[in-house]
Amino acid sequence: MASELRNRLVLATILGATLFGAPDLSIADAKAADAADKAGTSVPLSAADRSKMRLTVYPGNLAMIAEQRQGNLAAGRQTLKIMDLPQTLLDDSLLIGADETANLQLLSTTEKTNPQSGYALLEQFIGKEVKIRRDDDLINATLIDLDGQALVKTADGVEYVPTQNIVMPVLPDSYTTRPSLDATIRTSAATDHVSLAYLMGGISWQTAYVGHYDSKTGTLDLGARARIVNNSGGDINHASLQLIAGDPNQNSPRPMAKAMRAEMMMSVSADSASGGQAARSKFENFHVYGPYNNLTMKDGDAVTLPLLDNRKINVDREMTFYGNTSMYYSGKGTREDFIRPELQLTLKNDGGTDKQSPWPAGQIRIYANDADGIPVFLGEDRMNLTPAGQKAHLILGQASDITGSRHVVEYDRKARKNLPDEVAATLEWNLKNSGPRDETVTIEETLPANWKIIKESNPHQNLEAGQVKWQIKLPAGKETTLRWSVHSDE
Secondary structure: OOOHHHHHHHHHHHHHHHHHOOOOOOOOHHHHHHOOOOOOOOEEEEEEEEEEEEEEEOOEEEEEEEEEEEEEOOEEEEEEEEOOOOOOOOOHHHHEEHHHHHHHHHEEEEEEOOOOOOOOHHHHHOOOOOEEOOOEEEEEEEEEEEEEEEEEEEOOOEEEEEEHEEEOOOOOOOOOOOEEEEEEHHHHHEEEEEEEEEEEEEEEEEEEEEEEEEOOEEEEEEEEEEEEEEEEEEEEEEEEEEEEOOOOOOOOOOOOOOOOOOOOEEEOOOOEEEEEEEEEEOOEEEEEEEEEEEEEEOOOOOOEEEEEEEEEEEEEEEEEEEOOOOOOOOOOOOOEEEEEEEEEEEOOOOOOOOOOOOOOEEEEEEEEEOOOOOEEEEEEEEEEEOOOOOEEEEEEEEOOOOOEEEEEEEEEEEEEEEEEEOOOOOOOOEEEEOOOOOEEEEEEEEEOOOOOOEEEOOOOEEEEOOOEEEEEEEEEOEEEEEEEEEEEEO
């Protein structure tokens, strides 16, 4: 892992300057120190020594922690015992540094150590005194070996006992409940802190949109919150949080830790820098939201924070029927009954106050007031990342007051020698509006290749190749019919 770390050390200077406001992660050339002797001084660095912490959460179960830990580092060689690292740490992403005057050189690192299993703990007591639990008694014994069971020697002789009956006198000094890492370094001057940056899995975020639809004005009152979920296996305490909207390339799945608590707690335990809508900035091809200050969340928590202020947006309401190609090859009388159209809202991102803000990807839920003024859930959909000036299309479900039936009215096929059959057909949509208001319905049909419309009761619009659509006005409480004829001789 040491060679991989050295390849990342140049990036550490940039991370330190950006996240901590000073060049804390400047690293000198460490190649000459690879053969150094084992360090004689050990400096523990636990979570309690942390003085600064920034948590950056990306889409796709990826997060980055950049932190400073206070420690008295003298000039010379020493080993940093970095404790309380997350269970989902990507160990080959770790960066270590200090201020420039320390001229920190990384000599070597160990692999991260995971919390030890009970069997691994027992191995450290081979040849030592333990106790055996027998009913309500504890018997003195010496642990001789482990082989599925424990081989022990007591005053009565040597015997095998189940490992769960072994009682250890103490925990080994090396025991830790969280992963840790040892890093041997050399400094040319004393320093009082070390800076770390690393990637981890188990923390994710998504945008949670809430929209209130008013069909009379054709507007949607739209707002958004950020929902951050911590399944990293550890707690986050007093962190500065920033959220990244965008799509960083990732080549491997990110590790997840088993949540320690079954329930998900919803809370707002951090304040954004602006007090309402989160501050937004751009970094390379990403949009950055935050910082949110003093974020604290336990393992298993889901925290919601303000992201976008509510604003009214004009929307277009559409109901669309879709017809496939199979019926064009069917005979007369083929029909589909009680088809319901897809209900869709189309809205354009106006860019917000600065006319440049995108809508991050996330889940959107839409409500509307009933006749008594009480909100009713209409439906939900997935919002893709929508830049300013672009449109989002949201499917709410199927309309309840509009129904249709589709059938073949006429069908004629003539065989031709050495040529494709000549086919002519007439199809029909019967539409019914049982609702209290006039509607405009869209019908989209996909025609087989080389088929052409030769006659129709309403003019169509061409979409992509082979796709056409009609827009039909459908008065309240009325029925109407769309009929068209097609022909193919190719």
